[in-house]
Amino acid sequence: MGNVYKKLISYGKEKKHFLFLTIVFSVFAAFLQVLAFYHLYKLLENVILLDDMSNAKRYAFLIAGFLAGGGLLYFLSLILSHLFAFRIETNLRKFGIDGLTNASFKFFDLNSSGRIRKLIDDNAAQTHMAVAHLIPDNTGAMITPVLVLVLGFFISYRVGIVLVVMTAVSLVLLKYMMGEQQFMKIYQASLEKLSSETVEYIRGMQVVKIFGVDVRSFKALNTAIKEYAQNALNYSLSCKTPYVLFQELFFGVVAILIPVILLFTKAGSDLKLMSLELIMVFFLSGVLYTYIMKVMYLSMYTFQAQDAVSKLENMYKDMQEDVLQFGDKTEFKNHNIEFENVSFGYKKDNLILENLSFKLEENKSYALVGASGSGKTTIAKLISGFYNVNDGEIKIGGENITSYSKEALINEISFVFQDSKLFKTTIYENVALANKDASRKEVFEAMRLAGVDGIIAKFKDRENTVIGSKGVYLSGGEKQRVAIARAILKDAKIVIFDEASAAIDPDNEHELQKAFSNLMKEKTVIMIAHRLTSIRNVDEILVMENGKIIERGSDRELMKKDSVYKHFQDTYKTANDWRVADESVH
Known part of the structure; x- marks a missing residue:
């Protein structure tokens, strides 16, 4: 993963200073968000355990301020990372188009115009999400869960243990939520083929209209559509089970914990304390869920970006095959x-x-x-x-x-x-x-x-x-x-x-x-x-x-x-x- 990001960053090095600012904003955004939940806990502790409403207004303003500040900083980090991503996307397109101007004619013999457009335009675009969310979401994913777990143990060891278990199980499921890589690669290849064949079909639309044929008469496009549908289904099915389990882990946690609280209450535990802890588990698990989902999507975008950069660089190598190596003479004795x-x-x-x-x-x-x-x-x-x-x-x-x-x-x-x-x-x-x-x-x-x-x-x-x-x-x-x-x-x-x-x-x-x-x-x-x-x-x-x-x-x-x-x-x-x-x- 690190290798692909190094490659991506190298295509936008003139805007590299944006990355430093993005990291700074993302770190402060993560701290402010967790501070908001800390003050939420203090507010609930005062209201539920101490029946004290005197500081409620102050805590409410602090929570709103921290959430607004964190949101603003995250928004700024996203703006900078998106600008950086657009620069990389632009440079990748320039890289591809510059390659075309010097490509061998053999390359054009072997590649249709639809496939070339797909390779340059679509693959450059595929890197955008990975880069745009690279720093903000990676920074948040590294810092926020750690801070949430620390806050969980600060509240009580029970909250901390529940959050640790949820995090550990979700990380195991995360590995499988992206589906089998072989299905992902096949899916991406079938999507590229479908895009290429569609462009060629559109280029021949005049013939299509003259002879009144439909898409089924074009064997290559018809086959590409069917293959894409089957491969998309296979890829989705490979993700289904772990994704459902992940959803159940977070959204079913409250339903599981309610009977547990009742059991502790019968055993003489404080109902108010257990209710407070349940509320905090509910809020903090939501934060964990958000960032783990970001990691999942970031992993998907990273895979796509890696695949896209690899295809662009392989395309550039193909362009250079069989290119004449010219000399430096400029004068012709004659034109025989x-x-x-x-x-x-x-x-x-x-x-x-x-x-x-x-x-x-x-x-x-x-x-x-x-x-x-x-x-x-x-x-x-x-x-x-x-x-x-x-x-x-x-x-x-x-x-x-x-x-x-x-x-x-x-x-x-x-x-x-x-x-x-x-x-x-x-x-x-x-x-x-x-x-x-x-x-x-x-x-x-x-x-x-x-x-x-x-x-x-x-x-x-x-x-x-x-x-x-x-x-x-x-x-x-x-x-x-x-x-x-x-x-x-x-x-x-x-x-x-x-x-x-x-x-x-x-x-x-x-x-x-x-x-x-x-x-x-x-x-x-x-x-x-x-x-x-x-x-x-x-x-x-x-x-x-x-x-x-x-x-x-x-x-x-x-x-x-x-x-x-x-x-x-x-x-x-x-x-x-x-x-x-x-x-x-x-």
Whole structure:
């Protein structure tokens, strides 16, 4: 337990002084609370045993004052501990998000967006209760029961013995009230799985609505719901018996002690004295019950916090797996790209590329063509430094890409995806993020070259138009033009189009082709193409099959041969002719 708190405190060390004040306030709050019960005993002693009401008012004010003072100090300690907990929670989220920015692409391949959100957001939140109540409740739990037992023996040895027995039995039961740890771990794992699957289900809600399916049609989510329900029940049942016994111990104590008092009274004991002791047992056992319950909940929160921190730190380790270790070179002699005997697989036992070698000269345009799964996108990702290769080398400018600094490599490569992601901010900011040092004039020039000026002209707020839930929605082709404007502004020497023209609508095709032309000037361009009409003017076409380059040449050269590429073009033309004929019939 101590280890997890050391870890948690380390994430909020800039607010560590809050802890000292929390301890001080908690200690004084505990003393004031017990002093209130001491004066309650003195009040009852005067009223019940001595029939003296002369000091009742003074004792009543003292009790109220001590309880109010203790409550105020406890409240202040809670405020400080909650502020500290919020800082830790914030820093844990920053820790997770900072890790994401440097995480390997392998990490994103293995983890869904729902699971990543759960790992960072929910696990950071789970630490809050443990930290917020760490000092106030731990301090109270250590000091108050001891002071209550001392007060019990001060009242009488009988009260002291009853309270000691209740405390001892409750501590034994406390161990079992949290349930079996194995059930707790299974419960937490099923909750995480349910959260992850729910997020993925919501992301696919458009498909759900289109096909009119319900949650039972989604096997993973349906299974997660059933597993969570069963595991929650198992965990609850493991806590049930000790918790019921604990409740009976405290709430049944008065019912048990009443016949005992009657027996002592018959034996000649003082009824008034026994009644006073019974009342004090009732009040003091209530105090013990409160703090033992706090310890129980604190134990639960601590377990959750330990589990949460462990998951966050394990996630961070997973993020660092397979991350490229970059060097410090910043200058490129040229932008020739070379693969030397490169072997790579997303899983080590399933290679996508094997002993692949080829060279691409700078300032030329290339197209990678092949069936799905042939390795086209994999090559693009490896050039960009997204993954470590299993064997071989990838060079730019005659140097291994890992010899350059990460920033240098990023600055030299632009990637335009088929489904370009835009942030929920203005069109201007979506373009400007590509180059933080660019002037407003340069941003507008990039927008003009990409044809984005025609898009913003349609909107009242022009470049300040917000994209997304609070603003407008752009078509696929319009999004592509914004993405190309980013790439133009970045002005990287190597540009990779990952099927960027695969789903262009006719209305945007002309504008996009102009944008592509502006972007490709004096660049080394690699196009991953499904739309074969868009690659006829590139300098060279590389035809891929099963992770190997089986043909290479210009469109004219390859079309003269009985090549795989010619077969692709003929099939593509036939499919288009059939589609046009089919549309004319309708």
